[in-house]
Amino acid sequence: MVWGNDSFIVFHGTVGPFADAIVQSHPNAIDLKKCSHDTDFGKGFYVTRIWEHAVSHANERYDDLQDEFVRAARSSSSLLVSDPECAAVIPFEVKLDLLGSLETLAFVQPISYWLDFVRHCRANRNHKMSADSYYDVVYGPMFVPTDNSAIPDREQISFHSPSATAILVPAGKPVRGKPKL
Numbered sequence: 001m002v003w004g005n006d007s008f009i010v011f012h013g014t015v016g017p018f019a020d021a022i023v024q025s026h027p028n029a030i031d032l033k034k035c036s037h038d039t040d041f042g043k044g045f046y047v048t049r050i051w052e053h054a055v056s057h058a059n060e061r062y063d064d065l066q067d068e069f070v071r072a073a074r075s076s077s078s079l080l081v082s083d084p085e086c087a088a089v090i091p092f093e094v095k096l097d098l099l100g101s102l103e104t105l106a107f108v109q110p111i112s113y114w115l116d117f118v119r120h121c122r123a124n125r126n127h128k129m130s131a132d133s134y135y136d137v138v139y140g141p142m143f144v145p146t147d148n149s150a151i152p153d154r155e156q157i158s159f160h161s162p163s164a165t166a167i168l169v170p171a172g173k174p175v176r177g178k179p180k181l
Contacts, residue, residue: 007095009171010047010157013057015065016085019174023090030165041138042121044158045165047092053154058087058177086178091171098167099137107140110150118143127160134160 014022022029035043048054065084072081105127107114121127122143127134139157141150159165 005096007093008049010049010092010094010168011051011054012045012047012090012092013054013059013061014088014090014174015058015062016088016174016176017082019088019090019176023170023174030159030168032160032162032165037124038122039158040118040121040143040156041140041158042125042127042134042160044134044138044160045168046156046158047168048155048157050153050155051089054089055087058089062087086176088174088176090174092168093171094167094169102136102161102164102167104137104139105135106138110141114140114150115143115148136161136164 012019012022030045032043032045035045037043039046048057062084069081069083105117107117117127117140122145127138137157137159140155142154142156143149144151159168
């Protein structure tokens with residue numbers, strides 16, 4: 001194969017209503033303010049190149065949100081908890097030349113610097129030690145908090161800025177499952 005600086009596909013595991021909202025209102029649908037702080041590389045939008053990993057995450061997300069939905073319905077809670085409907089995976093295309101123009105940090109192996117970075121980010125700290133200062137994109141292994149190691153055969157790519165999420169272009173409709181993919 002000849003190198004062509006082509007694009008590649010990544011996958012985001014989520015649930016049906018979130019997947020629909022992201023695809024229907026792209027490129028403004030990825031709201032970084034809604035992203036969780038308690039993640040390996042900090043507050044960001046996470047994808048993977050590994051289909052099975054995205055499916056696993058979508059199923060876990062569905063199970064968690066479905067449990068919340070059922071508990072809220074049983075308790076007649078006044079909190080609005082929406083029905084997750086199904087697990088869903090969104091494919092995105094990423095153009096390498098656009099990715100290459102962003103400020104990126106990559107950890108190829110789970111080395112001590114990776115572990116230090118993950119611990120730093122999981123403590124709700126910004127990447128670059130100043131207010132709201134993040135790398136645009138971070139790539140690396142997934143963290144196992146119980147033993148400070150990496151999950152085999154798992155990877156994550158996190159997008160932390162509007163300029164980074166703007167390069168994620170939906171590559172088709174979300175793949176939906178009821179309830180599992």
